[in-house]
Amino acid sequence: MSTAADVEVRLAVDGERRACRLLLAEAARRHELGEVWGAWETSGGEAPRLVGALSVQPVVHADGGREAAVWGRVVRTHRRRGIGARLFAVACDESRRLGVATLRIISDADAGGDSPDVAFLAARGFAVAETLSTFEVATASIHADLEPLAKRMTERGMIPAEARMVPLREAPLRAVARLHAAHLGGTEASVLDSIAERLARDDADDHGVLLIDGEVHGLLFGTTVDGVTTIDAEVLSPTCRVSGGGSGWASLFMLAERLAWGLRRGSRSTRFSCTSGNRPTRRLAKRLGAREVGVETVYRRNVEGR
Numbered sequence: 507m508s509t510a511a512d513v514e515v516r517l518a519v520d521g522e523r524r525a526c527r528l529l530l531a532e533a534a535r536r537h538e539l540g541e542v543w544g545a546w547e548t549s550g551g552e553a554p555r556l557v558g559a560l561s562v563q564p565v566v567h568a569d570g571g572r573e574a575a576v577w578g579r580v581v582r583t584h585r586r587r588g589i590g591a592r593l594f595a596v597a598c599d600e601s602r603r604l605g606v607a608t609l610r611i612i613s614d615a616d617a618g619g620d621s622p623d624v625a626f627l628a629a630r631g632f633a634v635a636e637t638l639s640t641f642e643v644a645t646a647s648i649h650a651d652l653e654p655l656a657k658r659m660t661e662r663g664m665i666p667a668e669a670r671m672v673p674l675r676e677a678p679l680r681a682v683a684r685l686h687a688a689h690l691g692g693t694e695a696s697v698l699d700s701i702a703e704r705l706a707r708d709d710a711d712d713h714g715v716l717l718i719d720g721e722v723h724g725l726l727f728g729t730t731v732d733g734v735t736t737i738d739a740e741v742l743s744p745t746c747r748v749s750g751g752g753s754g755w756a757s758l759f760m761l762a763e764r765l766a767w768g769l770r771r772g773s774r775s776t777r778f779s780c781t782s783g784n785r786p787t788r789r790l791a792k793r794l795g796a797r798e799v800g801v802e803t804v805y806r807r808n809v810e811g812r
């Protein structure tokens with residue numbers, strides 16, 4: 507049986523990144539795949555075998571604060587050998603390098619339960635910070651609610667005539683990466699990498715970009731698979747936000763357009779997530795009659811400390 511000493515942890519490059527990505531599917535889905543490290547078992551004279559992976563990406567909050575989004579996984583057969591702890595040490599080093607003070611981990615395990623993540627996170631000094639709820643609503647019903655609002659806003663001239671939503675593929679990708687890195691997370695280079703990976707997939711055209719006069723002002727990422735549209739990430743340029751003097755048209759417009767695409771792709775239900783502290787989205791969920799279909803726990807801890 508190998509021990510952590512037989513396992514090499516290092517930054518994944520090229521094709522290795524793809525292998526690590528399979529272990530970090532949740533990070534990729536949430537657009538939080540940043541720099542990636544793999545843990546390779548090197549014993550036995552055989553080809554190294556991937557037994558764990560880690561992703562660290564800086565994420566930006568609406569208030570401009572930054573933290574490190576950390577995703578990690580050790581394959582079942584290799585747990586309890588200190589590999590998770592080694593990956594965690596790398597996450598701390600990377601966060602310091604990025605200049606962020608807080609690490610954030612999302613776990614779908616019940617915070618009071620006895621799953622390995624809960625025990626691991628407690629052992630590493632993480633505390634429960636908030637919860638993240640996923641809501642589900644019938645796509646046709648939410649679209650029927652939003653479309654007349656969007657139409658009214660258009661008639662009142664609140665939506666610029668030059669505004670349009672285009673599939674990611676048709677958007678100026680460097681500008682998309684810049685907006686993502688500045689207001690959602692990642693670095694321009696890491697976002698361009700994940701966009702390239704995304705564009706190679708079937709669902710690439712599901713991700714929408716808001717252009718005004720050809721300039722990138724918003725992103726609404728999410729896919730429609732097997733009749734379920736999942737909204738994974740949304741960001742607006744500061745000038746389009748309500749806090750930046752906007753009327754709220756941009757968010758509504760992106761969502762209404764995106765739902766129309768979903769319906770054309772056979773979407774029956776739409777899922778979106780928000781944290782316990784995000785009152786506007788929770789109010790919207792209630793108004794739409796959305797059902798809570800999942801609750802995850804958000805853990806945080808300072809990079810320094812125990």
Ligand SMILES: CC(C)(COP(=O)(O)OP(=O)(O)OC[C@H]1O[C@@H](n2cnc3c(N)ncnc32)[C@H](O)[C@@H]1OP(=O)(O)O)[C@@H](O)C(=O)NCCC(=O)NCCS
Pocket residue numbers: 576577578579580581584585586587588589590591592611612613621622623625626627629
């Ligand atoms: C959480 C996870 C990464 C831990 O990886 P690991 O390699 O097994 O962790 P380690 O061996 O380094 O454990 C470090 C410490 O965490 C605690 N711990 C880890 N798993 C535990 C378990 N099943 N029960 C109790 N304590 C546990 C222990 O204190 C352990 O130290 P010890 O073995 O000296 O007692 C792994 O279980 C996993 O991949 N889970 C699924 C993915 C996931 O939940 N990721 C969320 C965290 S990013």
